[in-house]
Amino acid sequence: MIKIPLSQIIEKIREKSGLSEEEINSKIKQKTEQLSGLVSQEGAAHIIANELGIKLLEESHGxxxxxxxxxxxxxxxxxxxxxxxxxxxxxxxxxxxxxxxxxxxxxxxxxxxxxxxxxxxxxxxxxxxxxxxxxxxxxxxxxxxxxxxxxxxxxxxxxxxxxxxxxxxxxxxSSARKKISELKENDNDVELLGTILQVFEPRFFEVCPQCNKRVRQRDDGFFCEKHNIVSPEYSYVLNAIIDDSSETIRAVFFRKQVEDLLEMDQQKILEYRNSPERFEEVKNDLLGNIIKIIGRTNKNELFDRLEFVTRLVFPKPDPKEEIERLKKESGTHETQDDATPGKTEDVPESSSVPQEEESKVTEETISEQGAEEPSKKLPGYEDL
Ligand SMILES: [Zn+2]
Missing domain, CATH: 2.40.50.140 (Nucleic acid-binding proteins)
Structure with a gap:
């Protein structure tokens, strides 16, 4: 079944019938009451379109x-x-x-x-x-x-x-904005807007300069599974607790995202590797800042909690723009989680898909390793 958002159904009815949006909304309300709540708003809007002889779906060829x-x-x-x-x-x-x-x-x-x-x-x-x-x-x-x-x-x-x-x-x-309390496992490409409540020191770890994968220290040097003994570079991960008043969540920032969050380049960040005490000041500057992050949820099995893996960081979102956006979205956002559960019937691969969208596979590898070997392998995860 094809799912048409309520706002689009209303728009179509308005276009074809000449009724105002208000009139259509009151018809929808009447209809849902008439059917004693047995029909959703979308369902009622479909019925009304039908009664008015309006076809919601044009035969769409091409x-x-x-x-x-x-x-x-x-x-x-x-x-x-x-x-x-x-x-x-x-x-x-x-x-x-x-x-x-x-x-x-x-x-x-x-x-x-x-x-x-x-x-x-x-x-x-x-x-x-x-x-x-x-x-x-x-x-x-x-x-x-x-x-x-x-x-x-x-x-x-x-x-x-x-x-x-x-x-x-x-x-x-643009990504879908969610509240932290609405986040679920396997949410992907979701946007959060929240305040930084707590910041942990960045953790540094060695990566292969060619493939960016984590390397392991052996007696003969740093070993990459693909490139053997390499002269490693350093990458880093930083965790922060974000609060959006609905709830808090631990957000994980990897290299590029750390740079964007701190608004610092790699060289500057690497200085904190040898003098972590100097990071205190940075931390204090970050606390209370409002940030916008886009990413996905990750279930940390070790701690049995949902975390947020960031992909894009906006350290200084424009508050006016955000408020405008919230207004706009609260007007049109009609979600319907219970709709059409059986709609994926002809999609064989869908049920077993892991994280679909990963621009940074190397970083994923790190977080997965961390789940297996919490002691040293996953910088930043052990500080709670
Ligand atoms: Zn390598």
């Missing part, structure tokens, strides 16, 4: 603009400009076989959408760059975290920079 792509569609065709590309993540399906998944975000003049590539479809990544235009055909859509995603399987096709397809200025991608 190319769709991104704002018109809805969850539950098949055979989706669209064109967008590539905004972000992830790395390919290997995972194991429930039957033990190996799978691969990668994703990208594409945008057109009307919106942006995440595109998830399964299996052989990840092969296009080697030819793909940011700002390429892609034409997708025969994709299907699903809902994830209240957002629609396009998925590509072996029947789907992606054309890179097809002739005759041009796009104007595209809409930038």
């Amino acid at each position: 190319k769709l603009q991104i704002k018109n792509i809805l969850a539950g569609m098949r055979d989706v065709e669209t064109v967008g400009k590539v905004q972000q590309i992830s790395q390919i993540t290997d995972f194991q399906r429930q039957d033990g076989s190996a799978g691969q998944v990668a994703n990208m975000v594409i945008a057109d003049e009307t919106g942006s959408i995440r595109v998830v590539m399964w299996g052989a479809q990840t092969g296009i990544l080697k030819d793909l760059k940011e700002n390429d235009t892609v034409k997708i055909t025969a994709g299907y859509t699903r809902e994830n975290n209240n957002r629609t995603e396009i998925h590509l399987n072996e029947k789907s096709n992606v054309e890179i920079n097809p002739e005759g397809e041009t796009l104007g200025e595209v809409k930038e991608y």
Whole structure:
């Protein structure tokens, strides 16, 4: 079943019937009361559209603009400009076989959408760059975290920079804002806005200069599983407790994110390795700051708690912009968690997917190692 957001149904009814939004809302209210709460607002809006003879879904053949792509569609065709590309993540399906998944975000003049590539479809990544235009055909859509995603399987096709397809200025991608209390396991690409309540000292660890993976110290030097004995570089991780008044959560910042949070370069941060006492001042400066972070949740099995792994850090969000955004979102955000539980029937790989979107696979490796060997392997996790 294709899921149309309530705001879009109302808009469509308004367009076709000439009724005002207010009138439509009161009809919806009447209808839900009439049906003694047995129908959702969306359901009531569908019934009203039906009664007025308004077709909510046009027969959509051919190319769709991104704002018109809805969850539950098949055979989706669209064109967008590539905004972000992830790395390919290997995972194991429930039957033990190996799978691969990668994703990208594409945008057109009307919106942006995440595109998830399964299996052989990840092969296009080697030819793909940011700002390429892609034409997708025969994709299907699903809902994830209240957002629609396009998925590509072996029947789907992606054309890179097809002739005759041009796009104007595209809409930038924005993540879904959540409250900390609303976070769930496997939430991905979520945005939090909160106050820094506590900051822990950064932990430093050796990585391979070629592949950025963590190296192990042996008698003969630092050993990378791929590159043997290497002369290591240092990476770092920092944890902070973030409070957004709904709850608090531990946020984990890795190298690039630490640099963005502290607004310092690598050289400066490495100075704290030998003189951690000098970090006190930095810590004090950070406490009470409001930050915006985008990332995903991670279940720390060792401590049995949910953590937030940051991918993007905005150390000084514009408060006006945030308030405007909150206002806007509270007007249109009609979530419906209980909707259509059976909608994924033809998506074989979906149930066993691990973290889909990982731009920093090396860092993931670190946090996973940490779960196994808490004592030394995972800097920053042991300080509670
Ligand atoms: Zn290496």
